[in-house]
Amino acid sequence: FDLRDPAAALAAVDGAEAVIHLAANVGGIGFNRANPAPLVYDNLMMTANIFESCRDAGVAKLVSACTVCAYPKHTDAPFSEDDLWKGYPEESNAPYGLAKKMMLVLSDAYRRQYGFDSCAPILANLYGPRDNFDLESSHVIPAMIRRFVEAVDGGDETVTLWGTGNPSREFLYVDDAARGLLLAGERLHVSEPVNLGVGVETRIRDLAETIARITGFEGTIAWDTTRPDGQPKRYLDVSRARELIGFEARVALEDGLARTIAAFREQTATLA
CATH class of the missing domain: 3.40.50.720 (NAD(P)-binding Rossmann-like Domain)
Structure with a gap:
């Protein structure tokens, strides 16, 4: 439709x-x-x-x-x-x-x-799994996952990411x-x-290091500071959702990243 x-x-x-x-x-x-x-x-x-x-x-x-x-x-x-x-x-x-x-x-x-x-x-x-991993249009997590997985598979020593890595999301x-x-x-x-949301901020630099570790990337992470960072800080006060609908996030970031990386590897293996 x-x-x-x-x-x-x-x-x-x-x-x-x-x-x-x-x-x-x-x-x-x-x-x-x-x-x-x-x-x-x-x-x-x-x-x-x-x-x-x-x-x-x-x-x-x-x-x-x-x-x-x-x-x-x-x-x-x-x-x-x-x-x-x-x-x-x-x-x-x-x-x-x-x-x-x-x-x-x-x-x-x-x-x-x-x-x-x-x-x-x-x-x-x-x-999460089945995200958009197209580097031209994807968000930060799927873009990073693809870059690090491809670097590991290709034996690359450096992964270059946008911005300074200092903003938080x-x-x-x-x-x-x-x-x-x-x-x-x-x-x-x-x-x-x-x-x-989860009510917890994660610095982009820390996110990159976590994804690198889970994917097995042991090379250098370079930051292209000519590229934009976007908003400096972006995370939510989630107390209203807790009070009104009883919502609490259950999946920790590292666990969710591991699941998403595994799903992406399976997806790319199927397409290979």
Whole structure:
């Protein structure tokens, strides 16, 4: 389904009792910088069409996955939901983040106008098996995993990564994210923002060293400081999700990375 088309969106949700909206045009820093207009247009159109189609089709509950990229660039970490509307997002993330932020506006508007029950939890950076490992459009974890695995397999002595390695991020394993979205569907009946994450920051440099160790890479990690870092700090205050829906992340980062690396190796072996 091309959800930018209203008829396709209606066909996609027809007959559903509940809908979890995960569709997105999304990528990493380089992809975001190269594609600002499609990121705004595609994500706005998909979300607007999904809301209207769910209402038309009589869907009882819509859960839309909002993003940590919606937060202002200059926000004290951990990010609190109360600070969501207090500034403009980091520039490379703004087109995507603002388009996704409209999920919260639509949720509130459709609740007040039509009594339509929806919510839009704000997700931390996700990772896990079956992620996008395309170096042109992937996020930081799958990009690093691919670089380190290929370096090990190719006998390379150096892996070069973007930026300084100093920014920090928060990473939520895909199984935890799925469980959180299901809990939101069952228990969250408000349109206010609610963060879904682990509430722990990880420095990019430390992430790289962990992935290198798990993959068995023993060479040098070089940092290309001519490349952008993105937002300096990005991790979430997750207390509201704990209180409202009883959500706690279960998968520790190192365990999740090991699972993701194993899945990527299996995937590439199958394709070889």
